[in-house]
Amino acid sequence: MPILEQGYEPYRGPVDRGAARFLAIAGAAIKRNRHRYAWILLLLSWIFGSSVEYFFVFFVYAVPAMGIQGGPGGEAFFQAFVDHPNFHSDMMASQVFWALAMATVVGAGEIAEDFRTGALVFYLGRPVTRLDYVLGKSAAVSVAVLAVTLAPTLLLFCAQALFEGSWTWLRDHARVPLAAATMSLLVCVFASGFVLGISSLVRRRRWATVTVVAVLVGLTVVASVLAPARAWTSDREQEQAAQAVRAATTPEERKAAYRRLSDALDPLGSGSAMAEWRALSPGSLLAACGRDLFGNPLPGNFPPGRHWALALGVPVLLLGVLARRVRGVEVVS
Amino acid sequence: MADGPVVTLEGVSRDFGRVRALDSVTLDIPRGAVGLLGPNGAGKSTMLKVILGLLPPGAGSLRVLGVDPVRDPTEVRRRVGYMPEQDAYVTGLTGVESVSFAGVLSGLPRSAAMQRAHTVLNYVGLEEVRYRKVEEYSTGMRQRVRLAQALVHDPELLFLDEPTNGLDPAGREEVLDVVRDLAGRHGKNLVLCSHLLRDVERTCSSVVLLAQGRVARRGTMAEVRGGRKDWLRVTGRGDPGPMEEALRAAGCTVTREPGHLLVGVPAGTGTAPVFRAAAALPWDLRSVGPEEVSLEDVFVEAVSAPGPA
Numbered sequence: 001m002p003i004l005e006q007g008y009e010p011y012r013g014p015v016d017r018g019a020a021r022f023l024a025i026a027g028a029a030i031k032r033n034r035h036r037y038a039w040i041l042l043l044l045s046w047i048f049g050s051s052v053e054y055f056f057v058f059f060v061y062a063v064p065a066m067g068i069q070g071g072p073g074g075e076a077f078f079q080a081f082v083d084h085p086n087f088h089s090d091m092m093a094s095q096v097f098w099a100l101a102m103a104t105v106v107g108a109g110e111i112a113e114d115f116r117t118g119a120l121v122f123y124l125g126r127p128v129t130r131l132d133y134v135l136g137k138s139a140a141v142s143v144a145v146l147a148v149t150l151a152p153t154l155l156l157f158c159a160q161a162l163f164e165g166s167w168t169w170l171r172d173h174a175r176v177p178l179a180a181a182t183m184s185l186l187v188c189v190f191a192s193g194f195v196l197g198i199s200s201l202v203r204r205r206r207w208a209t210v211t212v213v214a215v216l217v218g219l220t221v222v223a224s225v226l227a228p229a230r231a232w233t234s235d236r237e238q239e240q241a242a243q244a245v246r247a248a249t250t251p252e253e254r255k256a257a258y259r260r261l262s263d264a265l266d267p268l269g270s271g272s273a274m275a276e277w278r279a280l281s282p283g284s285l286l287a288a289c290g291r292d293l294f295g296n297p298l299p300g301n302f303p304p305g306r307h308w309a310l311a312l313g314v315p316v317l318l319l320g321v322l323a324r325r326v327r328g329v330e331v332v333s
Numbered sequence: 334m335a336d337g338p339v340v341t342l343e344g345v346s347r348d349f350g351r352v353r354a355l356d357s358v359t360l361d362i363p364r365g366a367v368g369l370l371g372p373n374g375a376g377k378s379t380m381l382k383v384i385l386g387l388l389p390p391g392a393g394s395l396r397v398l399g400v401d402p403v404r405d406p407t408e409v410r411r412r413v414g415y416m417p418e419q420d421a422y423v424t425g426l427t428g429v430e431s432v433s434f435a436g437v438l439s440g441l442p443r444s445a446a447m448q449r450a451h452t453v454l455n456y457v458g459l460e461e462v463r464y465r466k467v468e469e470y471s472t473g474m475r476q477r478v479r480l481a482q483a484l485v486h487d488p489e490l491l492f493l494d495e496p497t498n499g500l501d502p503a504g505r506e507e508v509l510d511v512v513r514d515l516a517g518r519h520g521k522n523l524v525l526c527s528h529l530l531r532d533v534e535r536t537c538s539s540v541v542l543l544a545q546g547r548v549a550r551r552g553t554m555a556e557v558r559g560g561r562k563d564w565l566r567v568t569g570r571g572d573p574g575p576m577e578e579a580l581r582a583a584g585c586t587v588t589r590e591p592g593h594l595l596v597g598v599p600a601g602t603g604t605a606p607v608f609r610a611a612a613a614l615p616w617d618l619r620s621v622g623p624e625e626v627s628l629e630d631v632f633v634e635a636v637s638a639p640g641p642a
Contacts (some may be wrong), residue, residue, distance in 0.1 A: 016442065
């Protein structure tokens, strides 16, 4: 292998003394992930899975606009969901699953691999601070999270606004973009803290991913066992709502009946005696925060404030773990 | 600053609990290639951390290329290049991406960083494998890619931490060639931390020897080696016993070594006691010369009895 074939050349070009090194770290992390099969597979699954949101809009707006008659009651069914005050917050809540999955695929191995390969020494031996490093990794996770939370919600909102074409509708839903942005930010903080914090405790990407998934699934299973999904609403109430749908004769009656049915199926409404344990599930926890941000009421038996304490406390705690682990790295050994 | 020292430390101390890692170190690291030596626990790593702004000193002050690393650590790390001893790479990146990324982190624009990455990889002899992922590199290649990462932004001062660690003799020679070329032909200032004294001896013009957190020896290689100028290497033919006795009687210290006598003469007497003793004895004196002290000798002596330089 030839060495010194070409002499050393000094660099005379410009040098950026800016402090935004974390953007370079985030960019490299995103670039590294884009060729991973797991990420591509997840992206395709998300596109397929979340397209259900657009079916609502399609059936409510596009089908009538095209002059196509929906099936019996179909239009009213979708209209009831779209008009429901919880529509946007619940839609965002449904994206939390994808957001956590994205964060796991993108972020779970980031810190673990850096510990294993000494990449932290690579970063910190350069004009990069520990804060730059943590911010950069969080930003990489956040980009993936925003892609599946904020982007589709805003797209949906814009599509609805165009179809509605009324200032009244826009005025009534003016809160939605801001609430969606805040909710997305919250999910970013939660997902980054959760995934990167756990990742910093493991030394291989594979094990970090397994650990994060195990914790997420474990918490959701425990929450579902303690406050079972089937007991969210009483069977009787649900049956009554279903009967009302069957008995409805006019479009207005049918719309009202569907709305009642959607209330009865509210994932946060609970007939369970231990509803407060739903907050153990990260999805329900963030969904509850979303309700607050979108200005929608939480079910009466959901403990007030606790979801915020958990949604902010858990990531802050885990980011603290990450910061401590990063601080402990010896750049010069 | 053009001719002044690249690093200046004044009374720098650093404690870890009850252990004093650096003890009032006052030192100027001159331009050129400087070897930083010391046994484990001597304070080398602590000194490097303080110089790179990764650790504030407990007491004292320092300047690196005229910048205070306590106040502006990132500026110091932007202007210096640090090649760590251990593996340090980002997974999933090829050699050229890895070096280019190091350049971007050091402040180079993206396109310039990529161009520099190619140039520097050519220089360290990795041009043929630049598109392979770094995790697939051999130990020697990783060592070189670390050197390329440290060089990509053309730093004013290079810190090389055990650059030949784990390399086979050929690989070691090649890396030392690069280091010598950088210091010699290109006038790059560098500090070489190594346990391999021979590497330092063959590469550096000056040396700083740390022991127990203090500077035990420092100076140019000749100055450091010349610390035992009153020792003479004496060779001759015949029984050396009477010669030894005569020299001891003249106040010299004598050690018999294979093929020669090592004679410590009283200060200021030069070679006179040797010639006088030889003239009075039936012993054929063949040669008298100053004892050539290796860096290893100085190292062992300094480590066993450290003292301020």
